[in-house]
Amino acid sequence: MILTRRNLLLGATATLAGCDRLASNASFREALFSAENFHKWAQRGVMARDALAPEFRPDQISPFFRANGTANPNTPAYKALWRNGFADWSLAITGLVERPLALSLAQLRQMPHREQITRHDCVEGWSAIGKWRGVPLKTILDAAKLRDGARYIVLRCADDMGGGRPYYESIDLFDAFHPQTILAFALNDRPLSVANGAPLRLRVERQLGYKQAKYLMGIEAVATLDGIGKGKGGYWEDYADYDWYAGI
Numbered sequence: 001m002i003l004t005r006r007n008l009l010l011g012a013t014a015t016l017a018g019c020d021r022l023a024s025n026a027s028f029r030e031a032l033f034s035a036e037n038f039h040k041w042a043q044r045g046v047m048a049r050d051a052l053a054p055e056f057r058p059d060q061i062s063p064f065f066r067a068n069g070t071a072n073p074n075t076p077a078y079k080a081l082w083r084n085g086f087a088d089w090s091l092a093i094t095g096l097v098e099r100p101l102a103l104s105l106a107q108l109r110q111m112p113h114r115e116q117i118t119r120h121d122c123v124e125g126w127s128a129i130g131k132w133r134g135v136p137l138k139t140i141l142d143a144a145k146l147r148d149g150a151r152y153i154v155l156r157c158a159d160d161m162g163g164g165r166p167y168y169e170s171i172d173l174f175d176a177f178h179p180q181t182i183l184a185f186a187l188n189d190r191p192l193s194v195a196n197g198a199p200l201r202l203r204v205e206r207q208l209g210y211k212q213a214k215y216l217m218g219i220e221a222v223a224t225l226d227g228i229g230k231g232k233g234g235y236w237e238d239y240a241d242y243d244w245y246a247g248i
């Protein structure tokens with residue numbers, strides 16, 4: 001099929017037909033078809049956005065899932081949370097939502113889970129297969145109810161990358177509602193270690209390693225990435241020119 005804008009739009013409509021929640025949200029459609037997003041779609045091919053990342057068998061799990069980037073946030077605030085087994089930690093859900101929430105680890109563990117064995121690919125040239133367990137981000141966003149105008153989900157992390165700049169990342173609503181996008185609290189059937197992002201991290205399986213934000217403190221629904229960090233949607237996007245869209 002020749003990739004014309006018309007064909008892309010037809011493809012996108014077909015893709016969305018199975019997803020009532022998103023298809024019925026006018027601002028989401030608008031965001032998908034905006035000129036700003038169009039080149040990303042054209043590059044990737046529209047049909048690919050809702051494809052599932054490959055999942056693997058238990059015997060394919062890597063014996064060791066290495067840590068990269070921050071391996072311990074080591075801030076006084078994080079240390080205090082860690083010392084108490086994260087009993088005082090909660091995830092703040094804020095921004096363009098009708099019902100802001102604060103979810104404790106115990107509450108998250110009681111929500112419906114998803115488990116997935118996937119491969120993590122870091123741009124620095126290593127991969128690892130791990131089994132993640134967590135709450136679909138969709139479940140949390142449905143509970144908080146996105147308001148019209150929400151276009152991105154920003155993930156706020158506990159680690160300071162130096163100079164008071166926290167790690168952060170952001171994803172669009174397509175990835176936020178993707179079935180394999182979860183907030184994970186367990187890796188390989190054990191509570192997430194500090195090295196791998198305790199107590200909670202993002203798994204957005206169609207994207208590269210640096211999008212998999214660790215040490216989550218809050219998620220925020222926003223209309224624009226302007227004014228957050230340097231405005232490019234993530235720490236490495238801001239400071240090392242990494243692509244915001246890191247689809248694989």
Ligand SMILES: Nc1nc2c(c(=O)[nH]1)N[C@H]1C(S)=C(S)[C@@H](COP(=O)(O)O)O[C@H]1N2
Pocket residue numbers: 065066067068069070121122123157158159167168195196197209210211212213214215
């Ligand atoms: N908060 C936070 N999240 C982060 C990072 C980080 O330094 N801080 N590093 C990213 C990078 S580059 C990779 S490859 C993965 C590494 O996850 P792992 O430590 O579990 O291997 O986390 C990503 N998420």
Ligand SMILES: [Mo]
Pocket residue numbers: 068121122123124209210
């Ligand atoms: Mo990475």
